[in-house]
Amino acid sequence: MRLRSRRTEDYEEWQRYVAERARTTRSPALKRFYDTALPAPDTAIAEVPLMSLDIETTGLNPQRDAIVSIGLVPFTSRRIHLARRRYWIIHPECALNSRSVTLHHITHADIEQAPHFSAILPELLDAMSGYLPVVHYRAIERSFLDRAVTDALGEPFAFPTIDTMAIEAQRYRSSLWARWRGRLGRSPVSIRLHDSRVRYHLPYYQAHHALVDALATAELLQAQIATHFRPDTPVRTFCT
Amino acid sequence: MEAELLEIRQHMGRFTPFDRIPDDLLDAVVEQVEVSYFRAGSDIFELDQPIDHLGYVRSGAVELYSRSGNLYDRLGEGGIFGHFSLARGKRVRFSARAIEDSLIYFIPRAQFKALCEADSHFADFVELGRPRLEAAVEAQRKNNEMMVTRIRKLVTHPPLRIESTASVQEAARRITEAHASAALIVDRSSFDSRFTYIDPDGDPWRVLGIITDSDFRVRVVAKGLSPDTPVGEVTGDRFVSIQSDESVQEAILCMLRNGVHHLPVMHRRQPLGIVHLSSIIRYETKSSVYLVDSIYSRTDVAGLAALMPEVKSTVVRMIEDDADSRMIGSALSTIGRSITRRLLELAEQELGPPPVPYCFMVMGSMARDEQSLVSDQDNALVLSDDFNRTEHDAYFLALAQYVSDGLAACGYTYCKGDIMATNQRWRQPLAVWKGYFRSWIDRPTPEALLHSSVFFDLDSVYGDNRLVEALQDLIAEKAPKNELFLAAMARNALGRTPPLGFFRGFVMEKDGQQNNTINLKRRGLAPMTDLIRIHALACGSRAQNSFARLDDIGQSQLLGPGVEAKLRAAMEFLAISRCRHQVLDLEQGREPDNRVEPDNVPDAERHNLKDAFQVLSNAQKFLKFRYPLPERTA
Numbered sequence: 001m002r003l004r005s006r007r008t009e010d011y012e013e014w015q016r017y018v019a020e021r022a023r024t025t026r027s028p029a030l031k032r033f034y035d036t037a038l039p040a041p042d043t044a045i046a047e048v049p050l051m052s053l054d055i056e057t058t059g060l061n062p063q064r065d066a067i068v069s070i071g072l073v074p075f076t077s078r079r080i081h082l083a084r085r086r087y088w089i090i091h092p093e094c095a096l097n098s099r100s101v102t103l104h105h106i107t108h109a110d111i112e113q114a115p116h117f118s119a120i121l122p123e124l125l126d127a128m129s130g131y132l133p134v135v136h137y138r139a140i141e142r143s144f145l146d147r148a149v150t151d152a153l154g155e156p157f158a159f160p161t162i163d164t165m166a167i168e169a170q171r172y173r174s175s176l177w178a179r180w181r182g183r184l185g186r187s188p189v190s191i192r193l194h195d196s197r198v199r200y201h202l203p204y205y206q207a208h209h210a211l212v213d214a215l216a217t218a219e220l221l222q223a224q225i226a227t228h229f230r231p232d233t234p235v236r237t238f239c240t
Numbered sequence: 241m242e243a244e245l246l247e248i249r250q251h252m253g254r255f256t257p258f259d260r261i262p263d264d265l266l267d268a269v270v271e272q273v274e275v276s277y278f279r280a281g282s283d284i285f286e287l288d289q290p291i292d293h294l295g296y297v298r299s300g301a302v303e304l305y306s307r308s309g310n311l312y313d314r315l316g317e318g319g320i321f322g323h324f325s326l327a328r329g330k331r332v333r334f335s336a337r338a339i340e341d342s343l344i345y346f347i348p349r350a351q352f353k354a355l356c357e358a359d360s361h362f363a364d365f366v367e368l369g370r371p372r373l374e375a376a377v378e379a380q381r382k383n384n385e386m387m388v389t390r391i392r393k394l395v396t397h398p399p400l401r402i403e404s405t406a407s408v409q410e411a412a413r414r415i416t417e418a419h420a421s422a423a424l425i426v427d428r429s430s431f432d433s434r435f436t437y438i439d440p441d442g443d444p445w446r447v448l449g450i451i452t453d454s455d456f457r458v459r460v461v462a463k464g465l466s467p468d469t470p471v472g473e474v475t476g477d478r479f480v481s482i483q484s485d486e487s488v489q490e491a492i493l494c495m496l497r498n499g500v501h502h503l504p505v506m507h508r509r510q511p512l513g514i515v516h517l518s519s520i521i522r523y524e525t526k527s528s529v530y531l532v533d534s535i536y537s538r539t540d541v542a543g544l545a546a547l548m549p550e551v552k553s554t555v556v557r558m559i560e561d562d563a564d565s566r567m568i569g570s571a572l573s574t575i576g577r578s579i580t581r582r583l584l585e586l587a588e589q590e591l592g593p594p595p596v597p598y599c600f601m602v603m604g605s606m607a608r609d610e611q612s613l614v615s616d617q618d619n620a621l622v623l624s625d626d627f628n629r630t631e632h633d634a635y636f637l638a639l640a641q642y643v644s645d646g647l648a649a650c651g652y653t654y655c656k657g658d659i660m661a662t663n664q665r666w667r668q669p670l671a672v673w674k675g676y677f678r679s680w681i682d683r684p685t686p687e688a689l690l691h692s693s694v695f696f697d698l699d700s701v702y703g704d705n706r707l708v709e710a711l712q713d714l715i716a717e718k719a720p721k722n723e724l725f726l727a728a729m730a731r732n733a734l735g736r737t738p739p740l741g742f743f744r745g746f747v748m749e750k751d752g753q754q755n756n757t758i759n760l761k762r763r764g765l766a767p768m769t770d771l772i773r774i775h776a777l778a779c780g781s782r783a784q785n786s787f788a789r790l791d792d793i794g795q796s797q798l799l800g801p802g803v804e805a806k807l808r809a810a811m812e813f814l815a816i817s818r819c820r821h822q823v824l825d826l827e828q829g830r831e832p833d834n835r836v837e838p839d840n841v842p843d844a845e846r847h848n849l850k851d852a853f854q855v856l857s858n859a860q861k862f863l864k865f866r867y868p869l870p871e872r873t874a
Binding site: 078079201 | 245247273274277278279282340341342343
């Protein structure tokens with residue numbers, strides 16, 4: 001299968017990158033993160049400690065916009081450990097416009113007292129260490145965190161993830177069925193977080209809170225694993 | 241609380257038992273929730289696996305199975321599972337499987353224990369405290385003790401207050417404008433006075449007295465006083481009032497003792513309102529006592545039938561006042577008996593005195609004092625042994641016909657099985673009746689008893705009650721000794737079984753089928769009454785009422801410890817539940833019936849009904865074992 005071999009290559013590439021960064025980084029926190037960033041490629045997904053990650057930002061452009069909150073929820077394919085969740089509100093490096101305020105329910109007053117990203121970065125990296133990050137749409141989380149870490153430490157920050165949106169895209173966009181659907185002129189199915197959850201009969205959650213979305217993403221991955229995979233499916237199959 | 245937890249908290253707060261626990265406890269639980277997704281068909285808890293969490297269905301549906309593999313329950317959104325196992329041990333006792341794609345919240349054992357310790361409602365619900373059905377019935381009973389109506393219930397609005405310096409004319413004008421017939425006379429007071437109360441604006445006042453319509457005649461006009469006389473000068477020197485938590489009964493006595501028609505109702509020193517004698521009378525006329533009294537003053541069938549709407553409103557009011565099923569059943573039976581008695585009096589007036597003594601006998605719910613708003617008539621005539629068919633029967637047929645038609649006119653429908661005194665078979669002298677009962681008891685077959693078991697709830701309503709007592713004696717004497725009879729009765733009692741419970745808008749059957757409605761009489765009350773009757777017969781009880789029978793059964797130690805209390809709670813819950821649903825039918829403009837639609841069953845009641853069904857089901861199993869059918873007739 002073409003896809004599987006590509007994933008395997010992806011995984012090997014990530015293993016090389018992570019090992020390299022662990023060796024060369026000047027930041028102890030980054031080193032701790034990279035040291036434990038990837039399990040062995042054949043590890044069963046049920047055995048992998050996962051960390052659902054969601055950030056809320058002032059906008060979509062990582063060059064112009066900034067992170068305002070980060071939510072982390074540790075989990076496995078069996079259990080989501082909500083009690084060990086982490087959540088930070090962050091003072092953005094750019095002005096908070098009124099649109100994003102209404103979107104996140106984070107107010108100027110919340111922001112006033114919030115720490116800057118660089119202040120919480122060691123805590124954030126510690127919390128993520130030992131877990132494989134899980135996101136819905138990796139482009140946003142990766143690009144904003146890369147930008148913020150680069151600003152804080154002068155080093156880039158790339159990391160492997162399991163992307164629940166990519167899993168949906170692969171199932172519902174690039175499958176034979178999806179291509180037939182496309183040829184018949186039907187619009188492609190939505191792979192946004194909420195719409196994806198509906199396909200697995202997951203309940204509706206009020207979106208746009210980093211922790212709610214992180215929880216929602218963790219539940220979605222559990223549902224995807226239960227529906228499309230097996231507990232012993234190797235982790236490399238998921239990783240991008 | 242953070243938004244993502246709010247999401248969980250709000251959901252849990254909507255469902256029993258979490259809807260009743262205090263906020264801070266709920267917060268502490270939500271903090272520790274774990275989450276897991278289960279695909280349709282996958283196991284959540286397997287039998288005998290160690291258990292450390294309570295399960296909560298956030299979305300989807302879950303089925304529970306007992307060790308023998310039978311369906312035990314089907315849960316939808318908000319349902320909890322695992323509490324029996326958590327409460328009693330460390331291993332799963334009922335396996336759980338998702339039957340739809342489900343999201344489950346798990347509450348760790350420590351939080352579960354903390355909840356049980358901190359909140360008695362929760363402990364009762366998961367049966368770590370008392371069995372939850374008994375707890376629910378107990379809570380109901382406590383309400384009941386409050387049932388003596390407090391006089392404050394009759395206060396509809398705050399009293400009109402007039403300052404003592406106002407003129408009598410001014411006072412008369414303001415009383416007229418307020419469409420009142422009395423006002424309190426007050427004056428400004430100092431804060432420290434013993435008689436001071438503080439009004440909503442924070443000002444101190446003192447109540448000097450009351451002025452009523454008649455005072456203007458007696459104290460003002462008759463004495464020729466000027467309209468400018470300050471009202472404070474004409475109020476009486478005696479101020480009669482009553483505290484708001486006194487009973488209506490006490491208020492009536494207070495009015496009689498003091499010769500007043502207006503009674504100010506006070507909460508300590510604060511006046512709440514003025515109650516007039518007429519509103520007390522209006523209130524009292526809705527009570528069953530008043531109703532029974534007016535039954536005896538009716539002079540024809542039409543007059544009796546005209547009272548039936550009041551019967552309905554009496555029941556509605558009793559339900560509103562949290563009366564228990566026994567009070568309601570007894571009130572309705574008393575009304576039914578009184579109507580029957582009155583019809584017999586009217587019939588005798590028309591037909592002349594009876595040629596030989598007789599007793600009018602009722603069976604079924606009226607005999608048990610357990611009538612509901614939906615009743616048919618089961619009655620019979622037990623005649624003196626001096627009865628001579630050719631000479632006397634025409635009279636008794638006419639009598640039976642008069643009563644039966646009269647009852648039908650009052651809404652007690654004719655018995656479909658023709659168990660009525662109009663049927664010659666059930667209009668017989670005592671000797672024949674004794675023969676009937678002897679043959680039912682001595683030569684029972686389930687088939688023969690199927691249609692005659694209704695005769696084992698029997699009571700006299702009118703006439704020479706010794707005739708019916710003779711039959712009750714015969715039953716109490718013979719039944720306990722006859723195993724075959726008890727076994728045949730028991731077999732009939734197993735014909736109707738309860739469902740498992742509810743699931744979403746459906747009634748869940750034990751085989752997993754779902755129905756739209758449940759007949760609470762056929763599937764609950766009737767089989768419950770049947771099995772109580774059998775135990776009562778077995779222990780020689782002469783009681784007819786199910787709760788009175790349970791008292792006798794409890795004395796006899798026929799059942800295991802605690803079983804009688806469980807049966808009592810289940811019986812009470814089934815009965816009160818049917819009654820509430822009949823009142824709901826009335827309120828929604830439908831003809832009351834025995835059917836219950838699951839959508840009309842609130843969450844807490846669902847759990848209690850399910851428990852009652854379970855008690856009934858277990859008791860039926862015991863019945864089979866306790867009164868086995870001997871081999872030779874099986």
